[in-house]
Amino acid sequence: MFKLIRNFLALESFYFFARRIQKPLLYFTLIVIGIGLYSGLFIAPRDYQQGDAFRIIYVHVPAAWLSLFVYMYMVLAAFTALVWKLKIAEIGIKSAAPIGFCFTAIALVTGSIWGKPMWGTWWVWDARLTSELILLLIYGGIIGIANSTDDPRIGSRSAAVVTLIGAINIPIIHYSVEWWATLHQGPTVSKLDNPSIELSMLIPLVIMTVGFIAYFILILMIRMQNEIIHYERNANWIRKKLS
Amino acid sequence: MKLFLTLCRFELTRYFASLTDVLNSVAFFALIIIISAVAAGPTFTDNNTLVIGSVWTASVLSCVLTLDLIFNKDFREGTVDLFILCSVPLEILSLAKAFSYWLTNCLSIILVASFTFLLFGFQPGLILNFLSCISLVTLTMSLIGVALSALTANSKGGTLLLTILVFPLMIPPVIFGTRASLNVYNGLDSSNELLFLVGFFMLLLSTLPWASAAAIKTRIH
Amino acid sequence: MKYNHALKIKGLNLQKGLKLILRDYHLTVRAGQAIKVSGPNGCGKTSLLRTIARLNRIHEGELLVTSSIETRPLSANLVNFIGHSPSIAWDLTIKQYLTFYSKITEGKVKYHSIEETLDIFKIRTPLQLSKNLSAGQKQRLSLCKLLLFEAPIWVLDEPFNSLDVESQEILEKQIESHLENNGIVFLTCHQTFNLEEKFKKIYLEQVS
Numbered sequence: 110m111f112k113l114i115r116n117f118l119a120l121e122s123f124y125f126f127a128r129r130i131q132k133p134l135l136y137f138t139l140i141v142i143g144i145g146l147y148s149g150l151f152i153a154p155r156d157y158q159q160g161d162a163f164r165i166i167y168v169h170v171p172a173a174w175l176s177l178f179v180y181m182y183m184v185l186a187a188f189t190a191l192v193w194k195l196k197i198a199e200i201g202i203k204s205a206a207p208i209g210f211c212f213t214a215i216a217l218v219t220g221s222i223w224g225k226p227m228w229g230t231w232w233v234w235d236a237r238l239t240s241e242l243i244l245l246l247i248y249g250g251i252i253g254i255a256n257s258t259d260d261p262r263i264g265s266r267s268a269a270v271v272t273l274i275g276a277i278n279i280p281i282i283h284y285s286v287e288w289w290a291t292l293h294q295g296p297t298v299s300k301l302d303n304p305s306i307e308l309s310m311l312i313p314l315v316i317m318t319v320g321f322i323a324y325f326i327l328i329l330m331i332r333m334q335n336e337i338i339h340y341e342r343n344a345n346w347i348r349k350k351l352s
Numbered sequence: 353m354k355l356f357l358t359l360c361r362f363e364l365t366r367y368f369a370s371l372t373d374v375l376n377s378v379a380f381f382a383l384i385i386i387i388s389a390v391a392a393g394p395t396f397t398d399n400n401t402l403v404i405g406s407v408w409t410a411s412v413l414s415c416v417l418t419l420d421l422i423f424n425k426d427f428r429e430g431t432v433d434l435f436i437l438c439s440v441p442l443e444i445l446s447l448a449k450a451f452s453y454w455l456t457n458c459l460s461i462i463l464v465a466s467f468t469f470l471l472f473g474f475q476p477g478l479i480l481n482f483l484s485c486i487s488l489v490t491l492t493m494s495l496i497g498v499a500l501s502a503l504t505a506n507s508k509g510g511t512l513l514l515t516i517l518v519f520p521l522m523i524p525p526v527i528f529g530t531r532a533s534l535n536v537y538n539g540l541d542s543s544n545e546l547l548f549l550v551g552f553f554m555l556l557l558s559t560l561p562w563a564s565a566a567a568i569k570t571r572i573h
Numbered sequence: 574m575k576y577n578h579a580l581k582i583k584g585l586n587l588q589k590g591l592k593l594i595l596r597d598y599h600l601t602v603r604a605g606q607a608i609k610v611s612g613p614n615g616c617g618k619t620s621l622l623r624t625i626a627r628l629n630r631i632h633e634g635e636l637l638v639t640s641s642i643e644t645r646p647l648s649a650n651l652v653n654f655i656g657h658s659p660s661i662a663w664d665l666t667i668k669q670y671l672t673f674y675s676k677i678t679e680g681k682v683k684y685h686s687i688e689e690t691l692d693i694f695k696i697r698t699p700l701q702l703s704k705n706l707s708a709g710q711k712q713r714l715s716l717c718k719l720l721l722f723e724a725p726i727w728v729l730d731e732p733f734n735s736l737d738v739e740s741q742e743i744l745e746k747q748i749e750s751h752l753e754n755n756g757i758v759f760l761t762c763h764q765t766f767n768l769e770e771k772f773k774k775i776y777l778e779q780v781s
Contacts, residue, residue, distance in 0.1 A: 191566065194632075239523075243519075243520040243523065244520075246516050246517070246519055246520050247517070247520050249516055250513055250516045250517040253509055253512070253513040253516065254503060254504060254507075254513055254517075256508075257504065257507040257508045257509055257510065257513065258507055258508075258571075259590065260590040260591070261590075261591065262590070262591070263570055263571060266570040267503045267504075267567060267570050267571065270499075270503060270563055270566050270567045270570065271500075271503060271517060273563065274499065274521070274559075274560070274563055275520065275521075277555070277559060278520065278521050278524075279520075281524050281552065281555075282520060282523055282524055285523070285524040285527050285528065285548075286523070286527065288527075289527045289531065339591075340591055341591075342591070343591070343592060343593065354676075355676075355677065358673065358676045358677060359677070362662070362665075362673050365664060365665060365669065366662060366664045366665070369664035370664070425662075425663075425664075429660060429661065429662060429663055430656065430658050430659070430660030430661075431660050431661075431662050432660075433628060433654075433656055433660045434660045434674070435677070436627075436628055436649075437626065437627075437628065437649060437652075437654055438649075438674070438677045438678045438679060439649050439650065439678075439679045439680060440677050440679070569630070572628065572629070
């Protein structure tokens with residue numbers, strides 16, 4: 110069974126797998142995000158307090174969830190790259206880091222845009238926002254390290270080490286900032302997800318999240334194909350493909 | 353243990369060959385304090401919270417200043433190859449490097465910072481508490497610095513990367529350290545914060561040397 | 574006859590960055606044999622030597638050492654490696670550096686003492702700082718590491734670089750006595766040297 114997985118994860122077979130699922134995945138992503146956006150922007154009812162401005166939540170919350178999801182994927186890939194030394198895992202980290210960076214940036218920007226009309230400030234130093242900012246910096250550092258050496262394998266493995274160091278620290282950072290922030294501001298900072306959110310508002314959120322995950326996988330596949338070609342540029346199967 | 357001491361002695365010899373790097377951090381510390389005092393205006397010394405914050409900021413930033421130089425010489429001169437060939441356990445090397453960095457750069461800053469607190473007229477209780485907190489925080493930062501320097505030394509844009517990556521990792525100790533000083537200043541108890549600092553240091557002590565070793569092996573290919 | 578170790582390279586895939594230089598490489602080196610690796614610049618001679626010295630990671634393949642008793646994987650304490658760049662610490666004096674080297678080396682048997690080694694390589698100023706040495710002196714200091722500890726396999730990457738005629742002869746004498754003790758020597762060199770007839774030649778082709 111492990112042999113099957115290993116054969117699948119070999120660069121050549123993974124490349125062709127990625128090519129095959131690219132088109133169906135593209136259509137799936139477009140459809141799901143389309144449905145999510147439509148239901149979020151038009152179908153979901155207006156919020157009692159916030160009016161129509163709250164609808165940015167349908168981009169902001171999935172982006173924030175995805176930023177963490179991509180990081181968890183990267184932790185898994187980092188572990189695989191360092192322990193089992195699979196090349197596909199190294200390629201995975203290098204490809205996923207910019208996507209995670211973008212999602213985090215989107216989450217921060219949409220959060221600020223939401224915050225201004227709602228609570229009057231662009232930025233506030235509470236646990237969640239500060240942790241997202243730190244996550245942005247960690248992604249930036251990972252991208253920097255992955256591209257810092259001439260040998261891409263060394264760069265990816267260094268990025269894997271940084272990912273794992275960050276993984277230990279992110280929960281600690283989150284809780285220490287939370288502890289620090291509540292001392293300053295008290296419980297008036299509202300949290301992003303109300304525990305009793307109404308179903309008609311929840312469904313577009315879930316749809317958008319699924320769409321974003323599909324988008325992440327799509328872009329990941331495209332980027333990984335590029336990296337695979339770069340890694341294997343002297344191999345025979347690439348030559349056959351290009352001729 | 354003997355190996356640890358030999359490596360520490362080796363590192364300290366190299367640091368003392370270029371003593372000006374050590375004094376660099378102290379000068380930077382003084383610079384930040386002076387600039388903070390000037391920028392905040394004549395009411396700087398009245399607002400004790402501001403003073404505590406500035407001294408903490410200055411100490412932490414001065415320690416971070418030379419972190420990227422930790423592994424610079426080793427990768428440039430090829431001594432990393434030497435360590436691997438002699439089967440030196442890279443974890444012990446990382447600990448030795450962190451400890452010698454702390455002894456040379458951070459200890460001087462700790463002393464100068466405590467002296468600054470004395471100058472500004474804070475009570476000895478606060479200064480003692482500050483000594484223990486800043487020691488723990490700088491020890492933690494030396495460990496983090498060794499791991500990140502192993503990853504980024506001598507590579508393209510290494511200094512910038514180190515700065516970006518140090519920032520997230522040192523936020524928890526800095527938060528709790530400053531909180532401890534402020535609590536003691538306000539007459540409250542600060543044992544919780546100290547506990548966290550010790551715990552965080554222990555956590556990093558048990559994980560970062562192995563991360564540094566992995567990073568060195570990765571760089572050497 | 575001091576050593577009786579033979580080296581066997583099995584199925585080695587040598588990679589330099591993303592390029593594959595050697596695929597499924599096999600080589601058996603008997604005790605007392607000397608090998609010279611040659612080829613154009615950038616063909617991977619240093620990478621091969623570093624892999625044998627256990628500095629570079631092996632992705633595929635094995636390096637085995639057979640002594641009279643058993644066969645085991647090659648460990649770092651059986652190899653003395655002198656690299657292309659002398660890995661000396663510039664801020665230490667010559668004596669401090671060699672003392673440090675002898676203290677951190679593990680698993681090897683002591684051979685000559687530091688004073689004897691300095692004498693053999695004719696280094697007469699042990700208290701001079703390493704950064705003030707000339708290129709030839711740095712190379713001689715680096716070569717001292719060969720004589721401080723015993724190891725059956727010597728891996729030398731361009732050891733004759735920067736050496737004057739006298740030092741070259743000293744090094745050749747040391748290599749000769751090591752071969753007489755049945756040790757193995759791997760070497761790369763761009764110049765001709767006197768012992769060249771004893772060396773079996775391996776040629777690495779230019780990678781396209």
